[in-house]
Amino acid sequence: MGLRAPPIRSILTQDTSSVCSQCWRKLLRWPTPRRQPFSNMSSSRHAVAVGKSRNSFSKDYFWTNSTLRETLGQSLARSRRDIQSSIASARPETAAPAGAEQPEHAETSENVLPHRRRKRRRELEAAENTAQNYPIALDASAQLADISSKLPQRSLKRIFTTYLSLSKPRLSFLVVLTATAAYSLYPVPGLLAPAATATPSLSTLTLFFLTSGTALCSASANAFNMLMEPEHDAKMSRTRNRPLVRKLISTRGAVIFAVACGALGTGALYYGVNPTTAFLGFTNIVLYAGCYTPLKRMHVVNTWIGAIVGGIPPLMGWTAAAGQCAHDGTWQELLFGENSAGGWLCAALLFAWQFPHFNSLSWSIREEYKYAGYRMLAWVNPAQNGRVALRYAVLMFPVCIGLSLCGVTDWSFIATSSVVNGWMVWKAVEFWREQGHKGTARSLFWASVWHLPIVMVLAMAQKKGLGERVYRSIFGYPDDEDDLYYEVGEYEGEEEKVKAVVERGRTV
Numbered sequence: 001m002g003l004r005a006p007p008i009r010s011i012l013t014q015d016t017s018s019v020c021s022q023c024w025r026k027l028l029r030w031p032t033p034r035r036q037p038f039s040n041m042s043s044s045r046h047a048v049a050v051g052k053s054r055n056s057f058s059k060d061y062f063w064t065n066s067t068l069r070e071t072l073g074q075s076l077a078r079s080r081r082d083i084q085s086s087i088a089s090a091r092p093e094t095a096a097p098a099g100a101e102q103p104e105h106a107e108t109s110e111n112v113l114p115h116r117r118r119k120r121r122r123e124l125e126a127a128e129n130t131a132q133n134y135p136i137a138l139d140a141s142a143q144l145a146d147i148s149s150k151l152p153q154r155s156l157k158r159i160f161t162t163y164l165s166l167s168k169p170r171l172s173f174l175v176v177l178t179a180t181a182a183y184s185l186y187p188v189p190g191l192l193a194p195a196a197t198a199t200p201s202l203s204t205l206t207l208f209f210l211t212s213g214t215a216l217c218s219a220s221a222n223a224f225n226m227l228m229e230p231e232h233d234a235k236m237s238r239t240r241n242r243p244l245v246r247k248l249i250s251t252r253g254a255v256i257f258a259v260a261c262g263a264l265g266t267g268a269l270y271y272g273v274n275p276t277t278a279f280l281g282f283t284n285i286v287l288y289a290g291c292y293t294p295l296k297r298m299h300v301v302n303t304w305i306g307a308i309v310g311g312i313p314p315l316m317g318w319t320a321a322a323g324q325c326a327h328d329g330t331w332q333e334l335l336f337g338e339n340s341a342g343g344w345l346c347a348a349l350l351f352a353w354q355f356p357h358f359n360s361l362s363w364s365i366r367e368e369y370k371y372a373g374y375r376m377l378a379w380v381n382p383a384q385n386g387r388v389a390l391r392y393a394v395l396m397f398p399v400c401i402g403l404s405l406c407g408v409t410d411w412s413f414i415a416t417s418s419v420v421n422g423w424m425v426w427k428a429v430e431f432w433r434e435q436g437h438k439g440t441a442r443s444l445f446w447a448s449v450w451h452l453p454i455v456m457v458l459a460m461a462q463k464k465g466l467g468e469r470v471y472r473s474i475f476g477y478p479d480d481e482d483d484l485y486y487e488v489g490e491y492e493g494e495e496e497k498v499k500a501v502v503e504r505g506r507t508v
């Protein structure tokens with residue numbers, strides 16, 4: 001019985017040490033098979049592997065895709081090794097000691113003994129398992145693009161899913177949540193309360209325009225971001241499945257989507273919220289697409305610009321709320337008026353949070369970032385990467401204390417937020433001390449994932465005066481007389497403000 005040589009490509013994508021030396025020598029003599037065209041269709045939209053369902057994309061798909069063929073074809077083996085070593089080192093049990101280099105696969109198959117080969121194969125299998133436990137959450141755009149590629153061509157569901165994947169839906173959702181949290185934290189004057197014991201509330205319609213406008217602006221920013229870097233996204237396993245990399249969507253379609261979302265989002269914020277919030281939304285699109293995205297490949301300062309981009313949505317939520325209680329509603333009043341400190345503190349919270357979050361995330365996949373040409377501290381300067389993450393984790397303390405000092409949250413928030421911030425700082429200290437090794441990057445990343453929603457929920461639950469109102473309404477205590485009656489002239493300014501707000505509400 002004659003031995004059939006395995007397909008050369010399957011060998012190339014495997015570690016060479018898993019091939020026995022005899023087979024390897026045979027393979028080297030074997031003529032390289034001509035690569036089969038996987039599709040004879042000119043349109044990449046139809047590019048699917050021969051023999052597969054028209055709607056199914058497999059990894060063979062990538063050989064028909066020019067962007068991926070260039071980036072993957074020559075360096076798949078190298079990238080696999082780097083990614084696996086980077087993932088493996090993010091896990092405590094496989095972590096290399098600080099400063100130690102990952103072992104290079106320097107030995108050739110010929111001089112590797114059989115038991116060594118078996119050991120290497122087991123290590124590779126372990127790395128494959130590790131890859132399944134990728135240190136970070138899988139990219140929602142890539143997941144959606146994968147789903148859309150399996151849907152029937154030209155179906156509405158496929159078109160919708162593909163465009164949705166262009167908006168980075170998970171990130172956009174988080175962005176909207178941060179804006180909404182800040183909106184709900186705004187200290188609404190008690191006189192706007194519908195009843196003495198009820199919580200003073202802001203307009204639901206404004207909230208609707210705030211959320212939809214912010215979501216559209218974020219979708220636009222993300223689509224521009226993806227439009228600018230498909231060939232780099234193609235080099236990272238987290239992003240190589242994105243719609244523009246896979247050419248599930250044309251560049252023209254993506255540009256139209258980005259421009260339309262930007263115009264609609266800014267319009268919704270302008271007409272439904274206020275011009276200041278609309279200006280912030282538009283500026284953020286420009287900052288993210290025009291500044292942060294190109295800087296990713298130029299200088300590590302990109303992370304600070306990205307952190308500003310992440311900090312602006314809470315400020316938008318704040319100005320949206322402030323606009324309803326403002327006297328004249330100018331940008332000076334909304335951004336630098338009496339109550340504006342809370343908005344800046346919410347923005348600072350998001351700004352600072354991104355460093356422990358992103359620095360730990362990027363450390364875990366630093367080889368991918370390096371290979372894709374993104375200049376991130378995680379590989380440019382790992383020691384500074386740890387220091388920066390720790391510094392900004394510590395900054396969470398004064399920011400949260402500031403929220404209580406400004407009257408946004410009750411004093412009890414200092415205690416509860418300190419517990420959560422202390423936990424994050426502890427993880428950041430470990431991350432800094434071990435420089436990401438021994439699983440510290442992974443645990444800081446997950447601590448940051450939990451940290452932000454916990455702090456936001458705590459701030460909302462401990463919003464100034466909320467506990468007292470809930471207590472009174474549950475136990476039926478009469479309201480504090482001082483709250484209901486006031487000295488003549490004491491609240492003249494407040495009254496005027498309320499009148500102006502009511503008037504504006506009538507005219508809208």
Ligand SMILES: CC(C)=CCC/C(C)=C/CC/C(C)=C/COP(=O)(O)OP(=O)(O)O
Nearest residue numbers: 175214217218221281284285306307309310
């Ligand atoms: C209102 C409005 C316009 C909001 C926009 C908010 C927004 C898009 C925040 C993203 C912040 C950020 C630095 C993400 C990482 O991008 P990346 O390019 O490093 O991510 P990637 O590697 O997944 O592409």
